[in-house]
Amino acid sequence: MAIQNKNLLTLFNPVSKDNPVIVQILGICSCLAVTAKLEPACVMGVSVIAVLAFANVIISLIRKTIPTNIRIIVQLVVVAGLVVIVNQLLTAYQYDVSKQLSVFVSLIVTNCILMGRLEAFAMANKPWPSFLDGIGNGIGYALILIIVAFFRELLGSGTLWGVQVIPQIWYDHGYANNGLMILPPMALIVTGCIIWIHRSYNKDLQE
Amino acid sequence: MKQLRRFLDKVKPHFQPGGRLQHFHSVYDGFETFLFTPSTTSTTGVSIHDSIDSKRVMIIVVLSLIPCLLFGMYNVGYQHWLAIGSSTFPFWKLFGYGFCQMFWRIVVSYAVGLGIEFAVAQWRKEEIQEGFLVSGILIPLICPIETPLWMLAVATAFSVIFVKEIFGGTGFNIFNVALVTRAFLFFAYPSQMSGDNVFVATDSVLGLGQGTTVDAFSGATPLGQVATHTGTTLQINNVVGEPLSYWDAFIGLIPGSVGETSVIAILIGAVILLATGIASWRIMVSVFAGGFLMGIVAHYFQTPLYPVSMLDAVQQLTLGGFAFGAVFMATDPVTAARTNAGKYIYGFLIGVIAILIRTYNNGYPEGAMLAILLMNAFAPLIDYCVVQRNIRKRMRRINIKA
Numbered sequence: 001m002a003i004q005n006k007n008l009l010t011l012f013n014p015v016s017k018d019n020p021v022i023v024q025i026l027g028i029c030s031c032l033a034v035t036a037k038l039e040p041a042c043v044m045g046v047s048v049i050a051v052l053a054f055a056n057v058i059i060s061l062i063r064k065t066i067p068t069n070i071r072i073i074v075q076l077v078v079v080a081g082l083v084v085i086v087n088q089l090l091t092a093y094q095y096d097v098s099k100q101l102s103v104f105v106s107l108i109v110t111n112c113i114l115m116g117r118l119e120a121f122a123m124a125n126k127p128w129p130s131f132l133d134g135i136g137n138g139i140g141y142a143l144i145l146i147i148v149a150f151f152r153e154l155l156g157s158g159t160l161w162g163v164q165v166i167p168q169i170w171y172d173h174g175y176a177n178n179g180l181m182i183l184p185p186m187a188l189i190v191t192g193c194i195i196w197i198h199r200s201y202n203k204d205l206q207e
Numbered sequence: 208m209k210q211l212r213r214f215l216d217k218v219k220p221h222f223q224p225g226g227r228l229q230h231f232h233s234v235y236d237g238f239e240t241f242l243f244t245p246s247t248t249s250t251t252g253v254s255i256h257d258s259i260d261s262k263r264v265m266i267i268v269v270l271s272l273i274p275c276l277l278f279g280m281y282n283v284g285y286q287h288w289l290a291i292g293s294s295t296f297p298f299w300k301l302f303g304y305g306f307c308q309m310f311w312r313i314v315v316s317y318a319v320g321l322g323i324e325f326a327v328a329q330w331r332k333e334e335i336q337e338g339f340l341v342s343g344i345l346i347p348l349i350c351p352i353e354t355p356l357w358m359l360a361v362a363t364a365f366s367v368i369f370v371k372e373i374f375g376g377t378g379f380n381i382f383n384v385a386l387v388t389r390a391f392l393f394f395a396y397p398s399q400m401s402g403d404n405v406f407v408a409t410d411s412v413l414g415l416g417q418g419t420t421v422d423a424f425s426g427a428t429p430l431g432q433v434a435t436h437t438g439t440t441l442q443i444n445n446v447v448g449e450p451l452s453y454w455d456a457f458i459g460l461i462p463g464s465v466g467e468t469s470v471i472a473i474l475i476g477a478v479i480l481l482a483t484g485i486a487s488w489r490i491m492v493s494v495f496a497g498g499f500l501m502g503i504v505a506h507y508f509q510t511p512l513y514p515v516s517m518l519d520a521v522q523q524l525t526l527g528g529f530a531f532g533a534v535f536m537a538t539d540p541v542t543a544a545r546t547n548a549g550k551y552i553y554g555f556l557i558g559v560i561a562i563l564i565r566t567y568n569n570g571y572p573e574g575a576m577l578a579i580l581l582m583n584a585f586a587p588l589i590d591y592c593v594v595q596r597n598i599r600k601r602m603r604r605i606n607i608k609a
Contacts, residue, residue, distance in 0.1 A: 174355050174357070175357075176358070176396050176398075176399060178361075178395045178396070179394060179395050179396060179397055180391060180394045180395035181395070183394065189369060
């Protein structure tokens with residue numbers, strides 16, 4: 001029972017209390033880059049969940065055989081291999097989205113969340129908890145991406161998942177999309193707002 | 208005046224703790240200290256209080272903006288009458304038209320900005336801060352007359368919350384609130400904030416100024432015209448295609464954002480600010496010096512590739528928002544550099560960068576806004592360097608003696 005509880009904590013803590021983006025402030029760069037629209041943000045989130053979970057498992061399996069001196073290189077090779085697989089799958093089945101994401105899928109290799117989890121968790125834990133940790137952190141990351149993308153797409157383009165949701169009659173009466181929402185700085189401000197709201201509910205996170 | 212005092216004293220108990228309206232204490236306090244200089248004194252330490260507190264300072268700045276505001280109202284009417292092809296320009300009708308156009312802008316800007324300030328003050332149980340008095344009048348003055356009111360409201364709310372309240376309220380903001388409002392509008396709604404159709408009001412208001420625009424009408428500002436200019440000889444026209452002279456640009460009968468067109472009105476404001484010692488003459492002088500110098504350099508290397516470089520230095524200073532920015536925006540004591548040497552550097556760089564952006568980036572016909580915001584970000588660094596240099600200098604003096 002105790003072990004199960006610990007596993008649950010590993011899975012769900014990164015979603016809110018220990019969220020990689022809004023508490024550890026990692027992975028901000030890709031958060032700016034891919035959140036202009038909801039669809040690429042979701043695909044990016046799923047890709048990161050997959051890569052992170054499997055990279056965690058693989059590193060955890062071979063953690064005792066990795067020489068300490070070259071562990072970063074080994075981790076990078078594993079992540080890079082997984083990213084190539086994900087990238088190939090995307091180009092095969094989601095060509096349009098993979099065009100939009102362009103270089104950012106490849107850049108998952110350098111995502112701080114991955115390196116952070118591999119170093120901090122997978123190197124010291126068994127495969128199953130590592131897998132859960134990867135899934136949890138990936139979900140935490142994807143969640144923030146989706147919230148940011150929701151507001152940016154809604155206010156910046158008037159659409160959600162490519163479907164127009166702001167009624168045409170608003171536009172006829174002078175409503176206009178907010179062009180600033182499309183620009184990367186606004187992703188930072190939206191993320192800042194999420195952090196603001198999150199911390200006002202979690203007093204123990206306040207500095 | 209005495210009656211006002213008596214009224215305030217009469218309603219005061221309601222706002223004290225335990226009174227009926229105790230939750231609105233900060234609202235009452237805000238109005239009381241706005242109307243009367245507070246008589247409270249410090250209880251600890253030795254302090255010298257001047258009766259010119261920040262509310263009094265703000266009011267003087269607002270007063271110095273009045274010439275720009277009044278002239279801007281007249282000019283709004285004047286441009287409209289030109290656009291509908293009228294040959295007579297009845298003063299009061301022109302002014303009334305401009306007043307009607309401007310009135311709601313000022314109301315919206317103050318209602319949104321002060322509304323947020325009051326709400327935040329209540330929420331944090333703080334005194335109401337007075338910083339928005341100036342921003343509230345600056346915002347309508349630096350936006351094009353045709354900006355939709357809801358955009359003005361959204362932009363004002365954004366900049367009051369994210370530029371001021373988040374950093375801790377009046378006196379803690381890194382960037383100039385009014386300028387961020389304009390920057391927000393500029394980047395969020397580019398088609399409504401620049402181009403040919405936003406700087407001249409074309410609708411009639413309350414039956415004033417009826418008529419359709421003439422065929423030759425083009426609402427481009429002088430800088431807008433220059434930025435899209437091709438060819439070697441430069442000619443700036445007014446809204447119906449007649450040539451404009453230096454003198455027109457100096458008086459301000461040109462299309463542009465409401466408050467920025469008239470150099471004369473801005474100079475009157477500058478005199479008030481300098482005579483009362485509120486704005487720093489160091490910043491003002493160095494902004495103009497930097498702009499003038501960069502204007503000469505740009506004009507010396509003029510090329511049709513960057514048509515703005517064909518303007519001479521005097522035109523660079525009189526056209527667009529440069530003078531307004533130099534007098535009212537760059538001198539904002541909160542966001543400017545504090546050290547005297549720092550003020551020269553800060554101002555000079557604003558002038559240089561404003562002309563640089565204006566000349567060598569055809570996408571942005573006006574660089575003053577971006578230049579001031581950029582230097583706002585660097586002002587603390589400039590101050591730091593100046594202070595460090597001074598410390599080093601004095602350290603050396605000590606070492607020599609020892």
